[in-house]
Amino acid sequence: MNITLIxxxxxxxxxxxxxxxxxxxxxxxxxxxxxxxxxxxxxxxAEAVTRPELVRPGADLYICALKDDALSDVLSGIQVxxxxxxxxxxxxPMDVLSVCTSDYGVIxxxxxxxxxxKVEFRSIPFYIEAARLESLQVIQALVADLSDTVRVVDSEHRKYIHLAAVFASNFVNYLYAISGDILQEQQLSFDDMLPLIDEVARKVHTMMPSKAQTGPAVRYDQQVMGKQLALLQNHPEWAQLYELLSKGIHKQATDKAASTNN
Ligand SMILES: NC(=O)c1ccc[n+]([C@@H]2O[C@H](COP(=O)([O-])OP(=O)(O)OC[C@H]3O[C@@H](n4cnc5c(N)ncnc54)[C@H](OP(=O)(O)O)[C@@H]3O)[C@@H](O)[C@H]2O)c1
Incomplete structure (x- = not known):
């Protein structure tokens, strides 16, 4: 296909x-x-352009991968x-593209x-959607060439997939960054965390995340938690997070135990 990237x-x-x-x-x-x-x-x-009005009609497919907040503004200047x-x-939602065309979809x-x-595309789940059946088939064929997992999902469900991904990826990565900063302050290396990080990720391939949880919060070791909170006295935001997450872990464990006993 002839493709233009926005x-x-x-x-x-x-x-x-x-x-x-x-x-x-x-x-x-x-x-x-x-x-x-x-x-x-x-x-x-390809040709590089920096003004929306210079995007030419005639390509078979236009793929918009912009900062979400900028999408509507940029789209209003494009005529294809x-x-x-x-x-x-x-x-x-998929229909944000309707300002440009009636033939739109999502990848x-x-x-x-x-x-x-570089990432390995074959194992990436792709969620697709289109306003027209023929276009859905075009998108499906394009994406199936890249990945083994292509699912048709509407905008309503896709936003929950994204929300779950923010928890599973962005928030976890933020916690890695805090972990790294804590070690750096003590002139210690983050490298030794990598086998732990890898095993936590591997474990949830075969165990429910709630079952896989270990550490002071799930055991409810209050003395350890108190000492760790004291170590965070110079980082009130991290201490707040520590308390919030520890309470969440403890509550999840007690709720699960209660539902198993009932
Ligand atoms: N990255 C991911 O892991 C990932 C995964 C799945 C889906 N997505 C989706 O892909 C889309 C792009 O994400 P990304 O991570 O690739 O974003 P990105 O690396 O931050 O790139 C954003 C693009 O938007 C442009 N942009 C930023 N602010 C703008 C503004 N105020 N006005 C006009 N253009 C602006 C940037 O232009 P300049 O570079 O010229 O400033 C760049 O071309 C998003 O919808 C995101 O949800 C991303």
């Missing part, structure tokens, strides 16, 4: 490169800054006739993407 960030870069490997051609890459647009356009052999256009967002990949890091 957006040149983390996802646009990795999705663009993966589609290029499958033989698709890129016509234009739009981004608000020349730096982003040109960097990705160079990789994909009734071309097929998709966005890649978890929490944005939402459930993975974390960064510009400089």
């Amino acid at each position: 957006g040149a960030g983390n996802l646009a870069t990795q999705l663009g490169l993966a589609l290029q490997e499958k033989g698709h051609r890129f016509v234009q890459v739009f981004s608000r800054t020349a730096e982003s647009a040109e960097a990705l356009a160079f990789l994909l052999g 006739g009734n071309a097929l256009m998709v966005h890649t967002a978890g929490s944005v 939402y990949p459930l993975q974390t993407f960064s510009k400089g890091r």
Whole structure:
């Protein structure tokens, strides 16, 4: 297919490169800054544009991968006739694209993407949706070439998948960052955390996360928790998080135990 990318960030870069490997051609890459647009356009052999009105009609598919808050503004400046256009967002309804075209859909990949890091696409679940059946089939064929898991999911359910992903990925990653900062303050290395992080992630492939939980909060070791809170006295935000998460872990464990006993 001849594809134009609206957006040149983390996802646009990795999705663009993966589609290029499958033989698709890129016509234009739009981004608000020349730096982003040109960097990705160079990789994909496409024309870089930085103004919405310079996005040309005529491509087979337009993929919008922008900061969600900027989507409506950028779209209002793009005119591509009734071309097929998709966005890649978890929490944005499909019909946000109706300002540009009546032929629209969604390709939402459930993975974390960064510009400089290649990911294995075959195992990524893709959630797709389209306003027209023929377009759904086009999107399905395109994505099935990249991934073994393609699911048709409406905008209403997709936003819950995104919400769950924020807990499973973004929040967990934020906690890694705090863990790293705590160690760095003591001139200790984060590297030794990696086997633990890997095992926690592996364990939930075969055990329910609530069953896999260990540590002072699930055991309700109050003395240890008190001592750890005291270590966080110079970091009130981390102490707040520590208390909130420990209460949540303890409550989840006692609720589960109560429901098993009933
Ligand atoms: N990254 C992921 O892991 C991931 C996973 C699944 C879905 N998604 C979805 O993919 C979409 C893009 O995410 P991303 O992580 O690739 O974002 P990103 O790396 O931050 O890239 C955002 C793009 O939006 C542009 N942009 C940012 N602020 C803007 C503004 N105020 N006005 C106009 N353009 C603006 C950026 O332009 P400049 O670079 O030129 O500033 C860039 O082209 C989002 O809908 C997201 O939900 C992302």
